[in-house]
Amino acid sequence: MTSQTAQTTSTAAGDNSLPVVELFALGGTIASAPRTDGEGVSPTVRVEDLVAAVPGLVAVAQVRATQVLQVPSCEVTPGDVVELAARMRAAVDxxxxxxxxxxxxxxxxxTAFxxxxxxxxxxxxxxxxAMRTPDAPGADGPANLLGAVTVAASDTARGAGVLAVVGDQIHAARYVHKAHTSAPSAFVSPGTGPIGWLVEGRAALALTPRRPAAVHLAEDTPLPEVLVVRVGMGESPALLSALVSGAVPGVAGVVLEGVGGGHVPRALVPALRDLVARVPVVLASRTGAGETLSRSYGYPGGDVDLTQAGLVPSGTLDAARARLTLRVALAVGVERGEVEDCFRRLARTD
Structure with a gap:
């Protein structure tokens, strides 16, 4: 873990007959307070104070709270998440x-994905x-925390995998997306919508997401570097050419975020063909919803052309999720020729 703060664990007093929920705090807006120099806010609120601010938790579960990190979310690393998964398995066991x-x-x-x-x-x-700090008018953190604990303690959510709970809505980790910089209603699930909700203090799931078998990754396994290259109108092949030449060292894979269903200007195709010969290249869409196409558009730079050149369609995964998937796949030893099968298993719904 990258936190420079000591890890502490506390237990909220409550009914011993209630289920135990382990709470792991990493920081973020939900734990932020104004800086003493007046320059914005930063995560300084400890997890025991977060729990104390929601007295209704003691009626829902016995909450064991651990301060794991105290950082803004841009500082959370995939390695931190891998370690967190091991902690959670131990807690559940x-x-x-x-x-x-x-x-x-x-x-x-x-993190959820x-x-x-x-x-x-x-x-x-x-x-x-939370989208608002604890001291802000209409702070949403307490309600989100209560909702999250309610779902985690519920038999209804067993077998549903990892979920995101915000604004009394329950989202599947595979689809949830932050779609606004600051609005309390920032979280959506494009193409599917939330899979459940909180009502009158209980969790309700309308459906359970289909999930592939879990990937087993040891805590100390390094995750190879994968870059995301976003394509726009009139995009130059300069960055792709630099990757082909080795000017950007240490890159084990690339996610190409194409326009529409997964398309690029024809000027990029030669560099992409050369790049595929060096590292796995996954084709995603910058639209944010729907599947990457593979059999629809046959022009140079279209999805048919790119998949025939060896790019691997990301299925329903956006570029951020495709990047994580490729890093995990490479970390567990998936060979280049197996990347397409791996994505077909991890990224499709059929």
């Missing part, structure tokens, strides 16, 4: 009914955060 993670919202969807790739238990894992 020791009897916890479920786990909750609090963190900043900027990378909440990535990576945890979902790794999670192999029936107990629910719920990731939550």
């Amino acid at each position: 020791a009897g916890a009914a479920g786990c909750v993670v609090t963190q900043g919202t900027d990378t909440l969807e990535e 990576l945890l979902d790739l790794l999670w192999d238990r029936e107990a629910p894992v719920v990731v939550t955060g």
Whole structure:
């Protein structure tokens, strides 16, 4: 873990007959307060204070709270999440009914998705955060935390994998997306919508997401570097050519974020063909919803052309999720020729 703060654990007093929920705090807006120099806010509120600010928690579960990190979400790393998954497995194996993670919202969807790739238990894992700091008018953190613990303690959510709970809505980790910089209603699930909700203090799930088998990744396994290259109108092949030449060292794979269903200007195709000969290249869409196409557009730079050149369609995964998937796949030893099969298993719904 990258935190420079000491890790502490506390337990909220409550009814011993209630289920145990393990709460892991990573920082973020939900734990932020104004800086003493007046320059914005930063995560300084400890997890025991977050729990104390929501007295209703004691009626829902026995909450064991651990301060793991105290950072903005842009500082949370995939390695931190891999370690967190191991902590949660140990907690569930020791009897916890479920786990909750609090963190900043900027990378909440990535934490949730990576945890979902790794999670192999029936107990629910719920990731939550806040768009407003605890001292702000209409602070949403307390309600989100109460909702997250309610879902994690519920039998209803067992087997559903990793979920995100914000604004009384329950989202699947695979689809949840932060779609606004500051609005309390920032989180959506493009193409599917939320899969459940909170009502009158209980969790309701309308459906359970289909999930592939979990990936087993040791805590100390390094994750190879994968770059995302976003394509726009009139894009130059300069960056792709630099990757082909080796001018950017240490790159083990690339996610190409194409326009529309996964398309690029024809000027990029020669460099892409050369790049595919060096490293795995996954084709994603910058639209944010729907599947990457592979058999629809046959012009140079179209999805048919790119997949025939060896690019691997990302299925329903956006570029951020495709990047994490490729890093995990390479970390567990998936060979280049197996990347397409790996994505077909991890990224498709059929």
